[in-house]
Amino acid sequence: MEQQSARLGRPRSERARAAVLHAADDLLVELGYAAMTVKGIADRAGVGRQTVYRWWSTKAEILLEASADDARQELAVEPASDPVDGLTQYLDALAVFLTRSHAGAAYRALTGEAQHDPAVAALLDGDDVIGDSARAVLGRILGEDADRGTLDQATALLIGPLFYWLFTDHDPALLDTRAMAETCHLQLVRAGEGDGAQARPAASQPL
Amino acid sequence: MEQQSARLGRPRSERARAAVLHAADDLLVELGYAAMTVKGIADRAGVGRQTVYRWWSTKAEILLEASADDARQELAVEPASDPVDGLTQYLDALAVFLTRSHAGAAYRALTGEAQHDPAVAALLDGDDVIGDSARAVLGRILGEDADRGTLDQATALLIGPLFYWLFTDHDPALLDTRAMAETCHLQLVRAGEGDGAQARPAASQPL
Amino acid sequence: MEQQSARLGRPRSERARAAVLHAADDLLVELGYAAMTVKGIADRAGVGRQTVYRWWSTKAEILLEASADDARQELAVEPASDPVDGLTQYLDALAVFLTRSHAGAAYRALTGEAQHDPAVAALLDGDDVIGDSARAVLGRILGEDADRGTLDQATALLIGPLFYWLFTDHDPALLDTRAMAETCHLQLVRAGEGDGAQARPAASQPL
Amino acid sequence: MEQQSARLGRPRSERARAAVLHAADDLLVELGYAAMTVKGIADRAGVGRQTVYRWWSTKAEILLEASADDARQELAVEPASDPVDGLTQYLDALAVFLTRSHAGAAYRALTGEAQHDPAVAALLDGDDVIGDSARAVLGRILGEDADRGTLDQATALLIGPLFYWLFTDHDPALLDTRAMAETCHLQLVRAGEGDGAQARPAASQPL
DNA sequence: AAATAAACGAGACGGTACGTCTAGTCTTTCA
DNA sequence: TGAAAGACTAGACGTACCGTCTCGTTTATTT
Numbered sequence: 001m002e003q004q005s006a007r008l009g010r011p012r013s014e015r016a017r018a019a020v021l022h023a024a025d026d027l028l029v030e031l032g033y034a035a036m037t038v039k040g041i042a043d044r045a046g047v048g049r050q051t052v053y054r055w056w057s058t059k060a061e062i063l064l065e066a067s068a069d070d071a072r073q074e075l076a077v078e079p080a081s082d083p084v085d086g087l088t089q090y091l092d093a094l095a096v097f098l099t100r101s102h103a104g105a106a107y108r109a110l111t112g113e114a115q116h117d118p119a120v121a122a123l124l125d126g127d128d129v130i131g132d133s134a135r136a137v138l139g140r141i142l143g144e145d146a147d148r149g150t151l152d153q154a155t156a157l158l159i160g161p162l163f164y165w166l167f168t169d170h171d172p173a174l175l176d177t178r179a180m181a182e183t184c185h186l187q188l189v190r191a192g193e194g195d196g197a198q199a200r201p202a203a204s205q206p207l
Numbered sequence: 208m209e210q211q212s213a214r215l216g217r218p219r220s221e222r223a224r225a226a227v228l229h230a231a232d233d234l235l236v237e238l239g240y241a242a243m244t245v246k247g248i249a250d251r252a253g254v255g256r257q258t259v260y261r262w263w264s265t266k267a268e269i270l271l272e273a274s275a276d277d278a279r280q281e282l283a284v285e286p287a288s289d290p291v292d293g294l295t296q297y298l299d300a301l302a303v304f305l306t307r308s309h310a311g312a313a314y315r316a317l318t319g320e321a322q323h324d325p326a327v328a329a330l331l332d333g334d335d336v337i338g339d340s341a342r343a344v345l346g347r348i349l350g351e352d353a354d355r356g357t358l359d360q361a362t363a364l365l366i367g368p369l370f371y372w373l374f375t376d377h378d379p380a381l382l383d384t385r386a387m388a389e390t391c392h393l394q395l396v397r398a399g400e401g402d403g404a405q406a407r408p409a410a411s412q413p414l
Numbered sequence: 415m416e417q418q419s420a421r422l423g424r425p426r427s428e429r430a431r432a433a434v435l436h437a438a439d440d441l442l443v444e445l446g447y448a449a450m451t452v453k454g455i456a457d458r459a460g461v462g463r464q465t466v467y468r469w470w471s472t473k474a475e476i477l478l479e480a481s482a483d484d485a486r487q488e489l490a491v492e493p494a495s496d497p498v499d500g501l502t503q504y505l506d507a508l509a510v511f512l513t514r515s516h517a518g519a520a521y522r523a524l525t526g527e528a529q530h531d532p533a534v535a536a537l538l539d540g541d542d543v544i545g546d547s548a549r550a551v552l553g554r555i556l557g558e559d560a561d562r563g564t565l566d567q568a569t570a571l572l573i574g575p576l577f578y579w580l581f582t583d584h585d586p587a588l589l590d591t592r593a594m595a596e597t598c599h600l601q602l603v604r605a606g607e608g609d610g611a612q613a614r615p616a617a618s619q620p621l
Numbered sequence: 622m623e624q625q626s627a628r629l630g631r632p633r634s635e636r637a638r639a640a641v642l643h644a645a646d647d648l649l650v651e652l653g654y655a656a657m658t659v660k661g662i663a664d665r666a667g668v669g670r671q672t673v674y675r676w677w678s679t680k681a682e683i684l685l686e687a688s689a690d691d692a693r694q695e696l697a698v699e700p701a702s703d704p705v706d707g708l709t710q711y712l713d714a715l716a717v718f719l720t721r722s723h724a725g726a727a728y729r730a731l732t733g734e735a736q737h738d739p740a741v742a743a744l745l746d747g748d749d750v751i752g753d754s755a756r757a758v759l760g761r762i763l764g765e766d767a768d769r770g771t772l773d774q775a776t777a778l779l780i781g782p783l784f785y786w787l788f789t790d791h792d793p794a795l796l797d798t799r800a801m802a803e804t805c806h807l808q809l810v811r812a813g814e815g816d817g818a819q820a821r822p823a824a825s826q827p828l
Numbered sequence: 829a830a831a832t833a834a835a836c837g838a839g840a841c842g843g844t845a846c847g848t849c850t851a852g853t854c855t856t857t858c859a
Numbered sequence: 860t861g862a863a864a865g866a867c868t869a870g871a872c873g874t875a876c877c878g879t880c881t882c883g884t885t886t887a888t889t890t
Binding site for chain 6: 631661
């Protein structure tokens with residue numbers, strides 16, 4: 001007496017799902033995002049085109065599913081005793097992620113696409129792997145009581161310069177990540193001193 | 208003693224050039240970058256498709272030519288007596304540019320596209336309107352003797368947070384631009400004190 | 415024990431095939447062969463362009479497929495008791511075919527095109543509807559034992575004058591088809607008398 | 622007192638005219654009629670495109686002008702003592718012309734094109750080099766008193782079979798030209814005996 | 829000699845078909 | 860019912876050529 005009859009019909013093929021995700025990852029590296037096509041992914045995966053469309057709407061969705069787990073793992077930095085060390089390590093991990101890993105290449109491509117495709121923007125907004133990882137690191141320094149707005153601005157302060165540096169195609173080796181971490185940490189401390197500070201443009205307090 | 212014999216053949220039509228640039232600008236706003244096509248631009252401009260391809264290779268080139276002049280003008284901020292005021296005004300102008308103006312929309316789209324199209328990346332690298340404008344403002348504070356590496360890092364520090372904020376689709380009104388300007392200015396001053404400092408990752412000095 | 419399992423995938427659309435052939439026929443009459451385009455055929459047929467190219471390489475192939483069946487039918491002349499009557503009826507049918515029917519217009523165009531397009535020449539050579547029909551009529555007179563070379567020359571003798579007459583744009587009403595048939599028949603008889611004759615240029619025997 | 626003053630302006634360049642005609646001839650041989658383009662001719666001739674369009678409307682006109690003189694010369698057969706010899710020599714010359722000479726290739730292409738381009742048909746109708754040459758040969762046999770209709774039908778009878786043979790891409794070596802000439806001559810004699818005969822389909826007299 | 833006039837080469841113009849590509853959908857058979 | 864195969868309509872791609880239209884230049888005749 002099954003309370004919920006098993007879903008009818010042939011169950012989804014895990015083999016097909018994995019093949020599609022792998023094919024997308026491969027093609028991103030081989031051809032780049034722009035040259036990737038749904039047709040190409042399906043052909044490479046040995047899968048019918050309809051099967052792709054049945055489970056994913058766009059190549060962006062495929063790529064996100066193919067990369068999210070890897071990204072989360074690569075951006076998880078264990079706590080350091082010194083806050084500046086922790087921030088520096090995080091920035092270094094982020095730089096490596098964005099410039100060296102497959103998943104990072106996918107995120108650069110998707111973030112780029114999001115600038116002119118609202119659907120991709122919404123997709124990324126719903127699963128902000130990079131932002132979440134940064135907020136996790138910053139949360140360990142600011143404590144549990146930090147509100148979301150403060151965390152968001154601190155995130156921008158921390159990773160913004162690196163983000164800009166890489167998105168304008170500069171060499172990450174030429175960027176002083178420790179200096180960035182120190183700058184960010186200094187602001188965190190200053191903001192903490194200004195008690196009850198609320199970060200709003202009208203007020204001129206630092207953060 | 209003619210230095211250059213007059214060019215042969217029918218001269219390029221300024222009318223056609225302007226029509227293409229206007230059409231590209233219009234279509235970017237109406238349809239967005241992804242939905243723009245060379246065919247669409249040519250049709251809208253009342254111009255043959257070959258005429259577009261004769262002078263531009265990609266829609267990115269068209270858009271860049273259509274926006275560069277506007278961008279340069281919108282990002283030119285006159286000197287302020289107080290350095291922090293100057294930086295703040297520049298950040299505000301940049302935020303308005305990227306979120307409100309046609310040319311800014313074009314630059315967001317192009318910078319996004321550059322993440323997965325090396326040709327577009329090269330194009331932007333060759334004419335870095337935003338970076339140039341930031342370096343101009345920072346140069347007024349750092350003086351003539353500032354070297355390029357220092358200027359580049361200062362640029363990242365100044366506009367990186369805003370850049371990240373907007374590229375991850377946040378509301379610019381929620382970002383404290385004056386705080387960003389102060390943070391940047393503080394680092395400029397600290398770096399100036401550390402005389403003969405050379406900003407390299409190995410060294411831990413701030414900038 | 416199936417000899418051939420049914421083919422995979424969506425089967426070819428008979429609707430699309432028929433629409434293309436009809437469209438080609440219509441456009442030949444309306445515009446003429448030179449002004450026909452593959453694009454025009456596809457549009458008129460309400461069919462994707464790729465669908466046309468999937469099944470046919472050139473407009474010549476389309477036209478041939480559209481006309482071959484009609485041509486075969488229009489050129490089939492039933493046996494007459496008198497040989498000269500049979501030949502005359504065939505010539506009249508051929509004249510009507512080439513000057514009045516859609517299929518005939520297609521054959522004129524294709525034969526013309528074959529003069530400067532080897533691909534079209536090969537196409538017609540592989541399915542010589544007109545020659546086949548003439549050889550069928552002549553075979554009834556010459557008997558089963560006529561070899562191919564003799565049949566081919568008799569064909570040239572029979573329809574050559576009419577062919578030239580029409581291809582140089584003369585009025586078919588001004589040509590005496592019975593005289594042509596008689597001439598041809600006379601030669602057939604003369605050649606039959608010269609027993610064991612082999613038609614070769616070196617020898618001067620008539621056929 | 623010149624009644625018609627020499628025309629004003631720069632006179633037509635004989636150099637350009639010759640270069641265009643040569644280029645057309647070359648390209649016909651190299652590429653074939655279908656692949657020839659006005660642009661290609663102009664480029665090959667080192668001539669502006671407008672110069673071509675100023676003097677010729679279509680590539681057919683160019684080709685006709687380039688070939689007519691050669692054709693007339695190649696098809697001029699001197700009188701023979703025996704009529705059948707004369708006809709045979711003419712047919713052989715025509716076969717060589719159509720299959721071996723540049724000018725002949727041009728005529729095959731043009732005659733082909735005429736089947737689906739009325740403008741080309743009109744062009745050829747106005748300067749029927751092949752028909753004229755055949756009528757000249759036949760006129761020498763039939764005498765001055767032969768009327769145009771009789772000459773035309775005799776022409777069809779004489780060259781029709783060869784014409785068909787070559788237009789359906791057969792080897793001219795396999796056709797017995799002397800037999801064709803004899804057949805034609807026999808009919809000329811028979812028609813001559815039937816005094817005052819007028820060739821009309823209604824009547825059943827041979828020619 | 830200067831003015832006039834037409835032809836010249838070069839090459840850009842708007843237009844349109846080419847044949848290819850991918851999108852996203854539809855229709856089969858097989859598991 | 861899902862998956863594979865593959866045909867379907869639709870439409871953009873970048874190229875080629877069309878026939879026309881400027882350009883500046885050249886070569887004549889006419890003043």
